Amino acid sequence: MDSNCKIILFLDDSETPLAELVAPTHFQLNTNKMVDGEHTLKIVSQDSSGLEGIEIIPFTVANGPSISVEGLQKNATVFGEVPIMINAYVNKGSETFFLQGSETPQSTPTWIWVIIMLVLIFGVFYLLNYFNPVDL
Structure with missing residues (x-):
């Protein structure tokens, strides 16, 4: 058999x-x-x-160039003008890595802006409450 x-x-x-x-x-x-x-x-x-x-x-x-899109998500509801950033790059598995065009630049995340604003607000608060030019 x-x-x-x-x-x-x-x-x-x-x-x-x-x-x-x-x-x-x-x-x-x-x-x-x-x-x-x-x-x-x-x-x-x-x-x-x-x-x-x-x-x-x-x-x-996915043999073609990789495509990265920022500013528009799949199945999103949008209105007005929508800024969209599109990047495409090729990775053929070669020994050398080309940095130019291979990384998609991204906008600064909102949480980073919140942290920066908090630090600035605390700095202004500290200066107004504890800084005394007479002590210099």
């Missing part, structure tokens, strides 16, 4: 198999030619008696 199963791989909704293999096996999925976005890998296994098992694995391809 043959214990090896036949494995058939399908990409997205294709009727044509991506590969037909015999288990156990290793397979390398090349996403370089695939469009960025959501995809599915459908794995169909068949034993020698014809019984089938199916596994569907959703995955996302």
Whole structure:
């Protein structure tokens, strides 16, 4: 009796198999030619008696430049003019790292402004209540 199963791989909704293999096996999925976005890998296994098992694995391809957006969130409700900052950069897994364009500048968070204001208010309060120019 043959214990090896036949494995058939399908990409997205294709009727044509991506590969037909015999288990156990290793397979390398090349996403370089695939469009960025959501995809599915459908794995169909068949034993020698014809019984089938199916596994569907959703995955996302992101070969293109990474995109970072500040100022607009998904499903946000907005009005008037909305300032939006968009940055895109490529990371090809090279040995060298290019700082130029690879980090998205961000606005200063509100909590930092609150801390700065509190420090300034305390400084003015201290000067008005405890500073005496006559003591100099």
